[in-house]
Amino acid sequence: MNVPDELKYTKTHEWVKKINGKEVVVGITDHAQEQLKDIVYVELPPVGRELKMGAPCAVVESVKAAYDIYAPISGKVIKMNQELKESPQLVNEDPYGKGWFLHIEMSDPEELNRLLIASQYKEICEKET
Amino acid sequence: MKRTPLYESHLKYHAKMVSYHDYSMPIQYDSIINEHLLVRNKAGLFDVSHMGKVEIYGDDAHSFVQQVVTNDAAQLSDKQVLYSPLCNEKGGIIDDILIYKIDTKKFLFIINCANTEKDIAWLTEQAKPCKSLKIKNVGDDMSIIALQGPSSMEMLENTFGHNKGMPPKRFYLDEFLFDDSRMIVSSTGYTGEDGVEILIDAKYALKLWNRILEKNEPAGLKPIGLGARDTLRLEACYLLYGNDMDETVTPLETPIDWTVKFSKDSFIGKHALLEQRKKGIERKLIGFVMANQGIPRHDYPVVKNGEVIGKVTSGTFNPTTKKGIGLARINVRHARIGEDIQIQIRDNCCEARIVKIPFYKRELKK
Structure with a gap:
């Protein structure tokens, strides 16, 4: 199970990566796929x-x-991964890369602090399996 | 949670296990798509030990069977297999079953796992007038292993030797010895492919399963889960009890209307079904293909001109064609091949077309 340290996570198996300012990219985790x-x-x-x-x-x-x-x-969708329409298997093949879902402009960047860090997320997955 | 005798083997093959009625069953070992295609192109091995099994025996067995099923068991020879619904007095489908005729005094019903208690209660009630008839639940005594796919006959021969494990033709069974145990090999299945279902004493099931796998893994045989079993049966348009039919549905409203034999003197539900035939049916089960992306699922509404005309009973992504396919029960006025309909998927109405079924048909060996 791949859980990169630089990302943030939810207990419902989504990941968030901050790119710049208010923009983040999100997708689903390796464990989820x-x-x-x-x-x-x-x-x-x-x-x-x-x-x-x-x-x-x-x-x-x-x-x-x-x-x-x-x-x-929370925030506004500013980009969606068009490639997933034709190639949904990208989510299986590369969940943190080509299988990304959305770019979001955060409305409340403070929310980032409420997300899980890698070690916390890993613990949740291990409990599940 | 009940386990089949093959449980440990499923874990060894890294199956994802799910709860299926009372049983812990393998939903998939690898990918459902790969498993589906393997059965279409070569062969796969299924644990279907969860299926219910009921023995019916006694002097009245033959006439009793004729009375409770809508299909005609009169012409069956010994060792022949027949598919039929069991109907109630209103013609509603209690279950759909396989009838193995061992001989005139002994039949074996293969029934749906979820219906076991209901069916046995129903059959026992119907059997009250027949003093000598015995109805026995043998579900836990026997396991069922299905070998399905175009290579399945070669693999059978490879396992048991020439002519030592093969029934004569489709919808027949034969009995063989496996080690010290009797096994029934029935030329039937739920995939639309050539193949067999093997019934064996539960104590010998793991040994048989391992033997078939060992002998045929070099040729590509793999265990297949219930996920691919469902996509295979839907592509071949075999109905699934609880999804495509239940007691509120009669066989005349489905593609298995051919299993109702009005030429029989009497059977439970005959009167109601005759009435329905006279009046004409109002709903019909049809097959459809999605025009674009989007996957139909059980209970999604079927829409025509903004009006709901029915519901999807089974739907999936078809691994063979990579399209959404499904069966739906709709108003008979719209049940025409070539008719455009819409399937409501969440908030969107997605285009679909009614097509001839089955979606897939292989020419099976006679």
Whole structure:
């Protein structure tokens, strides 16, 4: 299980990476993609959508079922990963890289402090399995 | 949680285990897509020991079976297998089952795991007038291992030797010895591929499972989970009880309407089904393919001209065509091949088209 130290996490298995100022990139973790296995469809919110931390914002489907993805942070969607439309398997192959979901402009950067650090997230995953 | 005799082997093969009714079962070992394609292209081995098994025996067995099933068991020879619904007096489907005719006085019903208690209670109630008839739940005594796929016959021969584990043709069974245990090999399955389902004493199941795997792993055989079993059956349009039908549905409203044999003198549900045939059905189960991306799921609404005309009963991503496919129960007025419909997926109505089913058909050996 790959849990990079430089990212922040949620207990619902999303990751957040700060890029500059108020902009973050988010996706789902290696542990999440491993649990879901074949990801065959990803539905993302459109650019401009306001997201609220903890509220469902996207859907990932495996062959077997659809799963809600929760906004790890509040803010406005400024970019979405168009490639996932044609190649949802990128989430399985490279969850922290080519499998990113959204760029978000944070409305409250203080929220970052409420996210989990790598060691805390790792502990949650280990309890689950 | 109950475990099948193969539980330890599933863990050894790194299965993701899920709770399926009372059983802990492997949903997948690897990827459902890879497992699906392996069964279509070569072969896979399934643990389906959770299926219910009920023995029916006694002098009245034959006439009793004829009375409780809608399909016609009269013409069955010994060692033949028949698929049929069990219906209630209203024609509602209690379960769909496989009937193994061992001989005139002995039948074995393979029933859905979730329906075991209900079916046995129903059958026992119906059997009250037949004094000598015995109905026995043998679910835990026997395991079922399914070998399915175009290479399955070669793999059987490779395991047991020439003609030592093969039933004569589709929908027949034969009995063989495996070590000291009797095994029933039935040329049936739930994948749309050639293959067999093997019933064996639970005590010998792990040994048999390991033997088949050892002999055929070099040729590519792998264990397959219930996830791929579901996508395979849906692509082949085998119905799933609880999803595609239940007691509120009659066989005439489904693609298994051919299993109702009105030519039989009497059977439970005949009167209601005759009435329904006379009046005409109002709903029908159809197959559809999504036009674009989006995956239909059980219970999603089916929409036409802004109006809900039915519901998806089963839906999935089809690993073979990479498209969303599904079965839906809709108003019969719209149940025409080629008709455009919409499936409501969350907040969006997504285009789909009614198509001829099954979605997949292999020419099976006669």
